[in-house]
Amino acid sequence: MFLKIGRLQYILLGLISSGFILFGKDFITLWVGKEYIEAYNIALWIMIPLTVPLIQSTGVSIMQAKNMHQFRSIVYFIIAILNLVLSIIFVKKVGAIGCAIATGISFILGQIIVMNIYYKVSVGLDIVKFWKNIIKMSIPMGIVMIFGYILNYYLIEINYLNFLIKIGLYAISYGILLWFMGLNNYEKSQVYIWKK
Incomplete structure (x- = not known):
């Protein structure tokens, strides 16, 4: 499913x-x-990393059914803190797009890397097969x-x-x-x- x-x-x-x-x-x-036109780059930094958790949204329902969604809440809290810290740093260096870059990096680390490892190791989903299908x-x-x-x-x-x-x-x-x-x-x- x-x-x-x-x-x-x-x-x-x-x-x-x-x-x-x-x-x-x-x-x-x-x-x-x-x-x-700068909105284009800002949108890309947010849109592309966000695509992954959107195509894996069924995983949230599976975690809820197995009463394992607490981990996701902790990851999202850490993402929010990381996003805030990186936004402050990047805005000073590159301006408005810094917030988008910070959000993109936070999404990649938390919602993609960490959550996919959790889906594989703890939830028991075949993430390798999933990504082979997506790549194909x-x-x-x-x-x-x-x-x-x-x-x-x-x-x-x-x-x-x-x-x-x-x-x-x-x-x-x-x-x-x-x-x-x-x-x-x-x-x-x-x-x-x-x-x-």
């Missing part, structure tokens, strides 16, 4: 994350203007991201038409490539059910 739901969540979150990496600057420029699904995503970079290369001008063309073509390409290279039979069957 942990793997099955995680894969389904990764299908959607992979599209959102990779799409923002490619077209996030255009989105921010069109939405609030070029003067706020990431291959078609990586290929389609190359196509996204090509779109950015040829559609340079930032306007709503180009933006819609790029995200439309990217989403279609993402779906096609993932269908043939990333989805298993169960995931494909869910698409057939949805079509009905």
Whole structure:
């Protein structure tokens, strides 16, 4: 169940994350203007590390069912303290993005590294198998991201038409490539059910 739901969540979150990496600057420029382009880097530092706990959210329910969620609360408390300390240090050195970097580092250390070790050692989840599946699904995503970079290369001008063309073509390409290279039979069957 942990793997099955995680894969389904990764299908959607992979599209959102990779799409923002490619077209996030255009989105921010069109939405609030070029003067706020720094928000792109800030968003990346928060969005990418946060993707992992989101695709592993079933693990929280499993820990609650096994009455093992106290450890997660302690880890989150330590993440908050670490985030605060690092934010103070980094803001003085690099400005506003320092808070985002601190948050990203805290998420990586706590929510990704520590929690995955805990899932493996104490909860008994097959984390190695989980990550093998995620890496395998990431291959078609990586290929389609190359196509996204090509779109950015040829559609340079930032306007709503180009933006819609790029995200439309990217989403279609993402779906096609993932269908043939990333989805298993169960995931494909869910698409057939949805079509009905």
